[in-house]
Amino acid sequence: LSRWHDAATVEAQLYKTEMSNLELFGYGIKAHALSSIETAIEITRGEITAEEIRAIIDLAREMLDHPVELLPGAAEVVPELARRYRLLLITKGDLRDQERKIRRSGLETCFEHIEILSEKTAPVYSRILSRHGIEPENFLMVGNSLKSDILPVLDLGGHAVHIPYRITWQHERAEPPTDPERTRRFHPIRRLADLPGLLARLHAPA
Structure with missing residues (x-):
């Protein structure tokens, strides 16, 4: 054009x-x-x-039709976490496209349940957690979008791990939390490979 x-x-x-x-x-x-x-x-x-x-x-x-490109470390970290934790995959987008990506990722069997949503909001997350018998304080979301993955979960009282991606669509941009209540449950890391270590620290005795 x-x-x-x-x-x-x-x-x-x-x-x-x-x-x-x-x-x-x-x-x-x-x-x-x-x-x-x-x-x-x-x-x-x-x-x-x-x-x-x-x-x-x-x-x-x-x-x-483009091949799925996993984030660095995903092929190792996700199966490792699946052996130790109950994993749900919560994503949004076109149903057929997302199903195709999940199938091609090779990680589909690592997840106990998969949710493909039209939007990620606090009420939607609340319904998902209720359906699976999960209390918000026992839920930790990992994602790259502050707007969709992180802030709604923090608003519910859950924990959230933010892993920034090199490209963020304008619609998904947001500011990280600054209030003490949400900040203590907000865990930014630089790469997926750092996630197992973070989880170990969070579960360590006080």
Whole structure:
């Protein structure tokens, strides 16, 4: 789309379109592709060609079929933790896409239960914990999104481990907690390989 606008303008309009479509389309690559096509039509004032729209669709197909790339340490850490703890996988996004990623990860059997959600909020987490008989204070969430993985769980009274990822979508950005009550249950680490050591320290006698 560089024939019409600079990259920053395109990205800003795409984000605006994605936000307006979020309630209807949800998350995931297919939702992103639909918003990309809508954005392309809008910013080119309908001048974009069928061939160029096809290129957007082909890119989405390529992304959907891309091999799963595990985070460094995941192949070793997740099975290790599964032998010692009760693991639930809680993710959000397009159902078929997420199922495909989980299946291709090779880690599916490490999890007692898998939840694929349309949104991660405190009430949603509360329902999941209630369904599995887990008290919030006995629950620890590990994730890369402060907005979706960390803050809602802290709000419930649970513990949360934040592992930052090199890319964070604008919609998922948030500030870490600063109040003492939530901060004591917030555990930032730099990499997944540090998680077993953190858990050992948390379970060590006072």
